[in-house]
Amino acid sequence: MKNSIETKTLKxxxxxxxxxxxxxQIKCDQQSLAGAVSQRACVYSGARVVLNPVKDAYHLVHxxxxxxxxxxxxxxxxxxxxxxxRTSFSxxxxxxxxxxxxxxxxxxxxxxxxxxxxxxxxxxxxxxxCVVGVIGDDLKAVARRAEEKYGIRVIPVESSxxxxxxxxxxxxxxxxxxxxxxxxxxxxxxxxxxRTKKIGGKNVxxxxxxxxxxxxxxxxxxxxxxxxxxxxDTRKAKINALVKKLNHLSEIQTSSGINSYxxxxxxxxxxxxxxxxxxxxxLNLLGDYxxxxxxxxxxxxxxxxxxxxxxxxxxxxxxxxxRRAPTADLNIVQCAGSMKYxxxxxxxxxxxxxxxxxxxxxxxxLESLRRIAAQLKDPEIIENVERLIARxxxxxxxxxxxxxxxxxxxxxxxxxxxxxKAISLVKQFNQLxxxxxxxxxxxxxxxxxxxxxxxxxxxxxxxxDANPSELEEFMRQKGADVLVGGVxxxxxxxxMGLAFFDHNHERKDPLVGFEGVINLxxxxxxxxxxxxxSVIGSGKNE
Amino acid sequence: xxxLVPKEFKERNSLVINPVKTCQPxxxxxxxxxxxxxxxxxxxxxxxxxxxxxxLTKHFREPVVASSSSFTEGASVFGGRAxxxxxxxxxxxxxxxxxxxxxxxxxSETIGDDVTSIVSGMEIPPGKTIINASTPSYVxxxxxxxxxxxxxxxxxxxxxxxxxxxxxxxxxxxxxxxxGDIREMKRILEAMDIDYILFPDQSDVLDTPLDGNYKMxxxxxxxxxxxxxxxxxxxxIALGALASQPAAFELEKMHDVxxxxxxxxxxxxxxxxxxxxxxxxxxxxIPAEIEKERGQLVDIIADTHHQFHGKKxxxxxxxxxxxxxxxxxxxxxxxxxxxxxxxxxxDFEAEINKMLKDADWESNVAAGGDLFQLHQWxxxxxxxxxxxxxxxxxxxxxxxxxxxxxxxxxxxxxxHSYLPKIGYKGAMLLVEKISSALLDRKDRDTDFxxxxxVL
Ligand code: SF4
Ligand code: SF4
Numbered sequence: 001m002k003n004s005i006e007t008k009t010l011k012x013x014x015x016x017x018x019x020x021x022x023x024x025q026i027k028c029d030q031q032s033l034a035g036a037v038s039q040r041a042c043v044y045s046g047a048r049v050v051l052n053p054v055k056d057a058y059h060l061v062h063x064x065x066x067x068x069x070x071x072x073x074x075x076x077x078x079x080x081x082x083x084x085x086r087t088s089f090s091x092x093x094x095x096x097x098x099x100x101x102x103x104x105x106x107x108x109x110x111x112x113x114x115x116x117x118x119x120x121x122x123x124x125x126x127x128x129x130c131v132v133g134v135i136g137d138d139l140k141a142v143a144r145r146a147e148e149k150y151g152i153r154v155i156p157v158e159s160s161x162x163x164x165x166x167x168x169x170x171x172x173x174x175x176x177x178x179x180x181x182x183x184x185x186x187x188x189x190x191x192x193x194x195r196t197k198k199i200g201g202k203n204v205x206x207x208x209x210x211x212x213x214x215x216x217x218x219x220x221x222x223x224x225x226x227x228x229x230x231x232x233d234t235r236k237a238k239i240n241a242l243v244k245k246l247n248h249l250s251e252i253q254t255s256s257g258i259n260s261y262x263x264x265x266x267x268x269x270x271x272x273x274x275x276x277x278x279x280x281x282x283l284n285l286l287g288d289y290x291x292x293x294x295x296x297x298x299x300x301x302x303x304x305x306x307x308x309x310x311x312x313x314x315x316x317x318x319x320x321x322x323r324r325a326p327t328a329d330l331n332i333v334q335c336a337g338s339m340k341y342x343x344x345x346x347x348x349x350x351x352x353x354x355x356x357x358x359x360x361x362x363x364x365x366l367e368s369l370r371r372i373a374a375q376l377k378d379p380e381i382i383e384n385v386e387r388l389i390a391r392x393x394x395x396x397x398x399x400x401x402x403x404x405x406x407x408x409x410x411x412x413x414x415x416x417x418x419x420x421k422a423i424s425l426v427k428q429f430n431q432l433x434x435x436x437x438x439x440x441x442x443x444x445x446x447x448x449x450x451x452x453x454x455x456x457x458x459x460x461x462x463x464x465d466a467n468p469s470e471l472e473e474f475m476r477q478k479g480a481d482v483l484v485g486g487v488x489x490x491x492x493x494x495x496m497g498l499a500f501f502d503h504n505h506e507r508k509d510p511l512v513g514f515e516g517v518i519n520l521x522x523x524x525x526x527x528x529x530x531x532x533x534s535v536i537g538s539g540k541n542e
Numbered sequence: 543x544x545x546l547v548p549k550e551f552k553e554r555n556s557l558v559i560n561p562v563k564t565c566q567p568x569x570x571x572x573x574x575x576x577x578x579x580x581x582x583x584x585x586x587x588x589x590x591x592x593x594x595x596x597x598l599t600k601h602f603r604e605p606v607v608a609s610s611s612s613f614t615e616g617a618s619v620f621g622g623r624a625x626x627x628x629x630x631x632x633x634x635x636x637x638x639x640x641x642x643x644x645x646x647x648x649x650s651e652t653i654g655d656d657v658t659s660i661v662s663g664m665e666i667p668p669g670k671t672i673i674n675a676s677t678p679s680y681v682x683x684x685x686x687x688x689x690x691x692x693x694x695x696x697x698x699x700x701x702x703x704x705x706x707x708x709x710x711x712x713x714x715x716x717x718x719x720x721x722g723d724i725r726e727m728k729r730i731l732e733a734m735d736i737d738y739i740l741f742p743d744q745s746d747v748l749d750t751p752l753d754g755n756y757k758m759x760x761x762x763x764x765x766x767x768x769x770x771x772x773x774x775x776x777x778x779i780a781l782g783a784l785a786s787q788p789a790a791f792e793l794e795k796m797h798d799v800x801x802x803x804x805x806x807x808x809x810x811x812x813x814x815x816x817x818x819x820x821x822x823x824x825x826x827x828i829p830a831e832i833e834k835e836r837g838q839l840v841d842i843i844a845d846t847h848h849q850f851h852g853k854k855x856x857x858x859x860x861x862x863x864x865x866x867x868x869x870x871x872x873x874x875x876x877x878x879x880x881x882x883x884x885x886x887x888x889d890f891e892a893e894i895n896k897m898l899k900d901a902d903w904e905s906n907v908a909a910g911g912d913l914f915q916l917h918q919w920x921x922x923x924x925x926x927x928x929x930x931x932x933x934x935x936x937x938x939x940x941x942x943x944x945x946x947x948x949x950x951x952x953x954x955x956x957x958h959s960y961l962p963k964i965g966y967k968g969a970m971l972l973v974e975k976i977s978s979a980l981l982d983r984k985d986r987d988t989d990f991x992x993x994x995x996v997l
Contacts, residue, residue, distance in 0.1 A: 034612045034629035035583075035636075036612065038592070040588050040589075040592060041589045064680045068558070088560050090558045091556065092561070095680050112556065112557045130586070130587055130590075130649040131652050131680070134618055162587040162617065162649060468605065468607055488592075490599075491599050495605055495756040495757075497752060497753075
């Protein structure tokens, strides 16, 4: 590539960029160079995006205010229950805390959180940030003391930003989740909840907490609403949310011959199925964050074929779901980058096998459904999967054909965070007759880049951790029509007069499964064929 | 969303719930973007820099480029000198900016890197400039970071002419406002035929036209020669005490350039004061065009005053803007009963309380507050309108109150950064927004039979 790419690239960056067909090894999985205009985030950010969707946990950021405010509700995960995870809690460290240490403040704040009557946290995650790593606050000790005092779970997340890349943050989040699953072990070994015992009679507040918790549990068992929130009709709300979401999808489906009445029926059926799910196979869905209801779509397929999802990691996940996760027969991993680690650990700890799957793109979705069924070795499920595919596939294919006629021959540039997204995008573009001229990721591994190289045509630029000037240069050089990326790249693409497709946390339309395939094509068409690009005075065609 | 906000609430000493502020470096980064050909550089881990760029991009919907020292574990133990040195070398080699403006982060501040000494020991390519500001986020807020970077501009660059000679210009520091506001300020100055140096100037940087060409360093921004020349100006007007005053004072201290601090000119009164100050300093006259705009604005408010009178409003956001908005809403006959900023500081409360006292009115006022607190206030004493940034949507939705978006950040609407909120024109736009918000609400809540065309 050294001679083939004539762009102003730093020498040290050259190894991170390659052209397909050049027999070059790409360098990746390293921290950005000092001075680089990197798109990358930090360990903390990795931990935050993975863990934050745990909906009924309290997410407390221990650090200066910025770290908390930039990550306030960034993930866009939808919830069917509690939404306390969307509230931003911060210790807002000030100068004196930096000088004298922040442990005292953290302890006070945990007390404030627990002892106020409105919040009844069952689990608090404390995220550490760069500064905390440097001043050396002992989060573990603070957390342990709080747990002992109040009998709730307080789980530290080791996520000091400087200590590595985002991937390390994913790991830290996975550790925190495992920590939460420890409760399951405790419970099964001791039968009676050990936590309830611990609580017994130290002070009035704790007794109250114990009573509260007990009654909550009972209420839950009776299918009644929890006391702590005024949520008398959680179930109804859940059903409504599902119906709403399915109705939303109906626009796509109507044209494929399924009307919204059908959706409604489907929603009801799903919910009923869920209620009598005891004997069915159970699995956990790892690496899905329920962005734009994606988790719900995947779950709806699985439920339809007779599989119960115990916990989503972490889209729309509740604390109790996660605690029950070890009871599953299988873990399926959607975003391997963030969750393969957890899958491996759960295999070690609980003996749950895992399967890497992907519901991005038609080919992957079909394959994944079939592989899951095969893995579970349940003839009924295998049959149901085929039935589901037979029902869902034809209308999608028909629609795709139309979109293909709008999109064939267009050139795409991809720059996304995770490699699994990039890989599936390349495949989907191939299917739409589009050409991928540039593909890069922020956090890809060597194996991912090999896969990408296989999938792309010769001449495609492949790059790791790119900066805007590189992106710009290659997109121009290769005459890209559309850039697929995150929010920071959107502005860049538009400035260049290029179409843009959001494949990040901010997107509002689901891209998984059968619905997702059409959404992707629809959105690509919408942006690539927008009339706005033709009114630009001096365009890229000059 | 679930409603977890009780009316009565235990005193919170430390816990911040839903912040109305963010950290210093983002303010510094925004200020630095107002220098021509400048690459802001964040001396810390890459995460902070990424977040700051992302946040600015969301507000302005423009590409924002900045580099980072990419701290690693090693750097946080042994200091960031090596990282910064490598970074600067790489930056000049690859991105070739005219200026690099370095801000620190919590991390580099905590480990105690002395950026000034690191930079002074380095060889800088000829013709290039480096400035640096210390911006620890555990002090102040993003507005303070902005102020620190603006102060660094004059402190490290301004140069008295030898022999002393005035440039007959006026220094104008616009404060933490949008490019649309800066354009309006320039229009007023030009209409008055005033020669000026405006800094930092993000117009033509964060509001550039789409012509198919991406420029890493857009055309706008104050130039280095201009910043040097600020030492020779007649006077400095600092708009917004928190964001702009420190730089103006620095110029006064260093070079005897007289400093005048005014409110951000949002609303009639503050704009009047701004124009009067311009008159006093330059001896120019108010052009007929601007005078006419004032008359039109007064006419508009007279025509619509009944819509506003007695309406209770909650205002939150950054101190300089909130102060002016409070004054403006009071002058329209509205009742700002809750006024809050996330940025700590006693001056804010004093200033607001003074205004309220003049208006013979008592309100909840807090500096260093958060959105949770505002929400509690609103629950206890409801309002008919909220004015502030996007995050107020949380309160607006739960309490079913219309929200007029003014301030930073606005992440869920567009065009705001192109339109002024300052000056008479800006005030007109604000009146339009406030009035529409109130009347849309009224229309929504009026029975069909009672709905009227004329309001
Ligand atoms: S560490 Fe400091 S500078 Fe970085 S994001 Fe957090 S608050 Fe801002
Ligand atoms: S301080 Fe560290 S943890 Fe916080 S945003 Fe910056 S890099 Fe991430």
